[in-house]
């Protein structure tokens with residue numbers, strides 16, 4: 001299958017200048033390699049602090065990996081300069097883990113959702129607004145709240161605003177960093193269905209970050225498991241769920257609530 | 270009654286104070302340069318309601334004053350000549366707010382000039398000079414603060430946004446500016462200029478000097494805010510949409526600095542009015558006969574004035590209500606920004 005994204009041996013270290021001058025380094029990613037097929041979904045599962053968000057930022061071109069290479073849509077994006085990255089970024093959209101911080105509290109829902117189009121200079125003002133309103137409807141935000149400011153929405157509603165605006169650019173790759181975790185079951189199902197529908201219609205590719213194996217099994221074709229900055233296990237969703245090789249994977253599967261585990265049968269590749 | 274919250278009340282007070290000074294022509298009974306050689310260094314007049322016979326008058330009045338025989342600066346009230354104070358009188362022509370020609374003054378008198386706050390060496394009315402002087406001093410303060418903030422925001426935002434060695438360099442320059450002995454450098458600068466400069470030149474020179482000296486502090490504050498705003502997730506998210514640096518600064522980063530800028534403005538204006546006063550007092554400011562608070566105080570440099578005519582100190586008190594108003598506004602703004610931050614971090618729990 002055609003690979004939309006290939007990540008090769010990337011490593012990310014954060015340097016932190018210490019008070020006394022001694023430089024402390026945190027290795028967030030170490031020798032991470034995997035790829036995602038065009039139009040498929042890869043779930044990335046791992047415990048807190050395993051480097052999932054860092055990986056998402058590197059792929060979305062918002063952090064530079066310390067070393068290694070990322071190929072997106074047959075272009076090596078790790079060698080691009082800032083100006084060229086501006087062209088690539090809209091095609092890879094990241095829904096941030098914490099929408100309270102990724103949505104400017106001064107902006108209204110409508111402004112937030114039409115901002116990507118405004119930045120890209122796509123459509124005129126009226127069309128942008130119509131498009132934004134349609135997106136708000138798709139993620140289940142009532143029209144009368146369109147002018148409400150970001151800080152006046154609940155956590156789950158903000159999460160949906162974040163998803164709506166990431167979708168507004170119709171990216172080739174959408175990275176969802178724990179984007180459904182804060183939603184209740186019915187809304188979760190509604191968004192999951194929307195995502196699957198879009199994938200079917202537009203051929204979107206998803207990198208779905210979660211710590212919830214049930215969700216991963218339900219949505220993803222493949223599952224990758226991370227531990228301490230490394231990808232320790234990767235494979236088809238039913239294989240990873242059925243015959244986990246790693247201790248972490250078993251631990252994470254064991255932690256998953258029984259009921260939902262049976263309710264969601266793994267999706268075939 | 271309209272309920273005004275926090276900083277709006279302070280802002281209203283400041284607007285009223287500025288309004289009085291801006292309409293100096295109306296509130297001042299005389300032209301600030303008009304001389305009265307009969308009444309040099311006249312102390313503030315007493316306004317009476319009861320005459321020497323013990324009769325009560327509804328209209329306030331004062332007695333004409335004349336030099337005591339054999340004295341050059343001791344005046345006495347002429348008890349036969351009571352002059353009523355009149356309101357909304359027609360007097361010297363002035364331009365209201367520099368635009369509308371007007372002749373009406375809030376108060377005045379017909380038979381003799383009235384000096385509520387005394388007169389100076391040339392018999393010019395102190396009250397009128399203080400009111401007109403405020404126009405120069407306050408304008409210098411406000412323009413100086415505007416210039417300072419403009420430079421401060423430009424440099425601070427550049428340093429904070431670019432980061433790295435450019436940030437380091439700009440901040441070292443800011444520290445250098447804070448460390449320089451400005452007053453003495455100013456004397457040196459003044460020495461290069463011709464002995465007498467026109468009032469307009471002097472005015473802009475002062476603003477330029479004030480603006481150039483003050484930018485370092487606001488620049489450092491703005492830099493701090495920009496530095497942390499740059500790393501915020503919503504800035505990153507917008508960058509992810511392909512936003513340019515100028516868009517990020519304009520829409521996401523600079524709005525974060527607004528409360529710092531407003532607070533700094535409220536602190537800087539009175540400080541710079543004071544700076545204008547100091548410079549003019551030392552003769553580096555707007556020259557005679559144009560009044561400013563600093564140049565009004567300059568006559569105190571003569572020892573005889575310093576010890577004999579206490580009303581010559583009054584211009585120094587004029588700044589007090591302004592200072593209180595601006596500092597009140599600054600702390601109200603600061604408090605407001607603080608609570609806003611708390612509300613924001615508390616998230617959606619506001620409603």
Ligand SMILES: Nc1ncnc2c1ncn2[C@@H]1O[C@H](COP(=O)(O)OP(=O)(O)OP(=O)(O)O)[C@@H](O)[C@H]1O
Pocket residue numbers: 014016026027028046047048049050051052053054055097
């Ligand atoms: N900006 C940063 N500076 C320094 N260290 C960082 C930074 N961002 C992440 N790290 C470190 O990198 C490691 C991985 O963090 P990351 O946020 O990617 O974890 P995560 O898998 O997303 O966790 P969670 O499930 O809690 O979101 C952590 O140890 C963290 O301390």
Ligand SMILES: [Mg+2]
Pocket residue numbers: 052053054097177
């Ligand atoms: Mg994370």
